[in-house]
Amino acid sequence: MLQPADLIMSRSFPSPIASEISALRQQALQHLTATDVPHLTAEPPAELLYQTMLALQQQELHRAQKQIKALQQAAAHTTAAADPTADKFHRLFEYSSDAVFLLVDNHFVDCNAALLALVGETDKQQLLGRHVAEFAPQKQPDGHSSRERADDYCRLAAAQGRYRYEWLGQRSTGEEFWGEILLTPVQMDTHTLLHAVWRDITPLKMAEQRRRESEEDKQRALDAAGVGTVMYTLGSKEVVLDERARTLLGLPPGSGPLPHTEVVRQVHPEDLDQAGEVLTKSQQTSQSVVLEFRVMCADNAVRYVRFRGEIEKREGQPDRLLGVMRDISAHRQAQQELSYKNRLLEHIVHDMPVVLTKLDHTGVFLELIGLGLRPLGIQDNELQGASIFDGFPDEAEHMRRLLAGHSISTISHVVWEGKEVYYQNFGYFDKAKQEAVIFSLDITESEQRKKKLHAEKAFSKQVIDHSLDCLVSLDLNLCVTAWNQNAVQYTSVPEEQALGRSFFEVLPHLLETPEIRNVLEQVLKGKPITLFNHTLRLRPGSYDIYYVPLKNTDRSEVTGILITIRDITERNRMLADAVQLQRQHQQTIVRAVFAAQEAERKRIAEALHNGVGQLLYVTKLNLENGGPCPPDPAVLQVLNEAIQATRNVSHQLTPGILEDFGLEVALQELVKHIPQSKLKVYLHLTGLDQPRPLLLELSVYRIVQELLSNAIKHANAHQVHIQVEHEDDQIVLSVQDDGQGMPESPLVVSDPGMGIISIRNRAELLGGRFSLDSHPDRGTTVRVALPIPAKSE
Incomplete structure (x- = not known):
């Protein structure tokens, strides 16, 4: 259908079509002038001009149809006798399996039966004279009007000599289908006729659409999985990457092939040799290529990438490598984190006093490992395959709860072949694996301390009740919390009347003084105060009074006051x-x-x-x-x-040098006589330039001399550290070696000479202190502190 004349003339058409439209417009103007249209101006309205041009075109179309029909009939009669093949061409037109038709100005003027079947018509008369766009949706898939598109294709065919295009048609039933139309212009006497072949390509289009959708689905799946595709041509060494693969390799966006050197530059240098070996081996064996490598990012970060591909052959030779790659950085980090946690767990199990236990659903040991087993004399997995109910029957109740699917947190006392250990247990049941997992911590030392603390508390209670001192304890509010029998005797206040009451209420006539309040305030601030040789109002004699702040277990806060009154008369x-x-x-x-x-x-x-x-x-x-x-x-x-x-x-x-030059020089000379090849001695002297009694210096010299001798003869030591220090009122010496140590009872010896017993006795006779710290294979440390007599002595 033609558009209004003003729009038609404004479009750009091939020159033959434009001239025909111009001529048709002139005919319309002449027709309007001849019919003497009322009120006609110099330029008729565009709609009127368009309708007139359309009517003239329809008339011309009908004349052309009649002329073609007459020519066909004449040709059929004339050529049937003269040329039998002409009838064959006519039959090919009529009975061709392809839909064939003739168009004039995109209107049907003739068609065969195949076209009628294609568009869903039964009679050719239902088709002739209609525009080809009437057998199509209003718009084509590209959004353009079907009539406009059909007219454009018609003009292109006239201009180019032939034109092929795809067309979305519509049957008379409303069903849409895809077709391919080939237009070939045929010049008649006065008109240009278009010969057209219309083929149904709907199955091809549907197959193509399914293929395209499949490719899109695959690409969406790859994108969703974070997978990029790679195609590497071995001959040209060119690589084609999709956008995802380019992103993974840190390359800029693009679609064209890249030289393999540009891709290789993105791979971590330490991974290049491995990648080359895997690729070479794959080309030789046709095995799949599986490779993990690192990619250097622009910010110097490292990304881990996994590639998997197959070698494609051509004529028996490797031609291309096709594969996919994905980012496994998160997976690799998770693996590293898991590896770290596994190593951490191994260190905990093998370097700390813990036990890791795994049981099947019946209570049989699947795994039993850990350093915490050693106090029981049990090695790792020594009990594997045994039942926990047989080996540790005291834990049966807890284990049944655990195997029933409950988590447990218990403290168990385990006795094994005469050895006993306390464990803090945490366990849960893994339903997926149908096994129980128990993590046990050796708390023997803690439990023993608790027992000791309980015993000490009981002992303290006995001491308080039977102490010869007067004992009183107060809380932060200065209320009485303990009041022993001597407190009753000293104050004549019964215990039941004192407990829970303010200290000042119990003894108001004795304690309501500024001095006592000041003392108690200082003690509550953490300062212990002792009053020596104090006197009491109610009792004659002399007394030492100790005000001691009571603190919590970590000694960070004061929780009360302990008052001890001791009769020292x-x-x-x-x-x-x-x-x-x-x-x-x-x-x-x-x-x-x-x-x-x-x-x-x-x-x-x-x-x-x-x-x-x-x-x-x-x-x-x-x-x-x-x-x-x-x-x-x-x-x-x-x-x-x-x-x-x-x-x-x-x-x-007889160390004469001691009398002549003093203790410091004597010890230095003593050390010089020790062969360094046998024993390396480190001497640390502090404050020895002060005067001391000769007897004291001689004792220090003899003790050091004997301990060095012991280190050489008995300890098989390699190093000895000697430290001698003169403090305010004492001289302290320490001798530490790295030898083989001493037995559990080092003081039980048969040597009557200057041995450990003699050293201890000498220290005690001089009023000093002696200590010995020795363990087999861990050396010995002896410490002696000797008082320095006053000058008057």
Whole structure:
């Protein structure tokens, strides 16, 4: 159908069509002028002009149809006798399986039976004279009007000589179908005729649509899975990547092929060799390519990518690699996190006192491992395959609850072959695996401390009840929480009347003083206060009063006050009489004992030096000057060593350097005589430049000397640390070696010499303190603290 004339002339058409439309317009104008249309202006309305042009066109179309029909009939009669093949061409037109028709200005002027069947008509007359767009939806799939599209295709066919296009048709029943139309212009005497072939391609279109939808579904699935596609042509070494694959490799968007070098640049350098080996092997064996590699991102981050592909062959030779890749960074991180957690669990199980237990649904051990088994003497999986009900019957009730699907949190006391351990257990039942998992922590030490604490509490209660001191405890509000029998005796206030009441209410006439309140306030702030030789209003004598802040377990907060009142009247009297006598007696004994020891040592040293030493020296002189033959050097060497050994022993017995130069120099010289190849000695001296009694310095020297000897002879030590420090009123020494340690009862020895027992006795006689810390294979540490006597002593 033609558009209004003003619109028609404004469009750009091929010159033949434009000239025909121009001529048709002129005919319409002439027709309107000849019919003397009322009120006709110089330029008639476009709608009137258009209707007139359409009517003239229809008239021309009917004349053309009549002319073609007449020509066909004449040709049929004329050529039937002259040329039998003409009838065959006519039959091909009429009975062709393809829908064939003729158009003039896109209107049907003739068609065969196949076209009628295609569009759903039964009579050719129902078709002739109608526009081809009448057998199509109002609009084509591209959104354009079907009539406009049909006219455009008609003009293109006239301009190009032929034109093929796809067309969405519509049968008379309303059913839509896809067709392919080939238009071929045929020039008649006065008109251009279009010969058209219309083929139904609906099955092809549907197949194509299904294929396209399948490809789209696949692409959506790949996109949803985060998968990118890769095609690598081995010959040209070009790579075609989809958008997802480009994103995974950190490449810019695009669709064209890339040289493989540009793709390789994105792969982590450490993964290139492995990737090359896998690809080469795949080409040789035609196996699938499975590869995981890292991609360097622009921000220097690392992305993990997994590629899987197949080699496609052509003529028996590898041609292309087709595959997919996806980002496995999250999976890899999850694997690394899981690996870390597994390693952490292994460290916990093997390096901490815990036990990991797995049981099947019947209670049989699937796994039993952990360092926490060692106190029981059980090795990892030693009980695998055994029943927990047989091995640990005391846990039967808890295990039944656990195997029934309940979680448990219990403390168990396990006894195994005479060994006992306490465990804190946490367990749950995994329904998916049908197994129970128990995590047990060795809390033996904690439980033992609890028992000890309970025993201490019971003991404390007994001590409070039977103490000779007056004991009173107060809470933060200064209310009485404990009041023993001596408190009753001292105050004449019964315990039941004191408990729970304010301390000041119990004894108002004695305690309502600013001094007592100030003391209690200081104690509540954490400061212990002791009042020595104090007097009480109700009782004669002297008393020490101790105000001690009570604190919680971590000693961070004060929870109350403990008041201890001790009668020291008799003690003071006796102490005054005994202290001086005891001190004098002790010092006399110590001096006598040590003086005797040192005298004996000095006598032995002089005997060695003046006796054995001189004899060895004379023997050496006689050998050197005794005859014409020189003495054997080996003999002289032995004599020299014997002389030196005698001198060393004599020096050790009587350290004259101690009297001459003091303790600091004496200890330094003592260490110098220790062969470094046998024992490395580290000496740390502090404050030894101060004066001290010779007897005290000699005792320190002897103790250090003996401990060094023990380290060399018995401990098989490699290193010894000696620390001697002069403090305000005492001298403290510590000797620590890394030797083999001592047995559980190191003080039970048969050596009557200067051994551990002698060191301890010497320290006690001097009023000092002695401590020994030794374990087999972990060395020994001896600490001694000796008081420094006052100058008057």
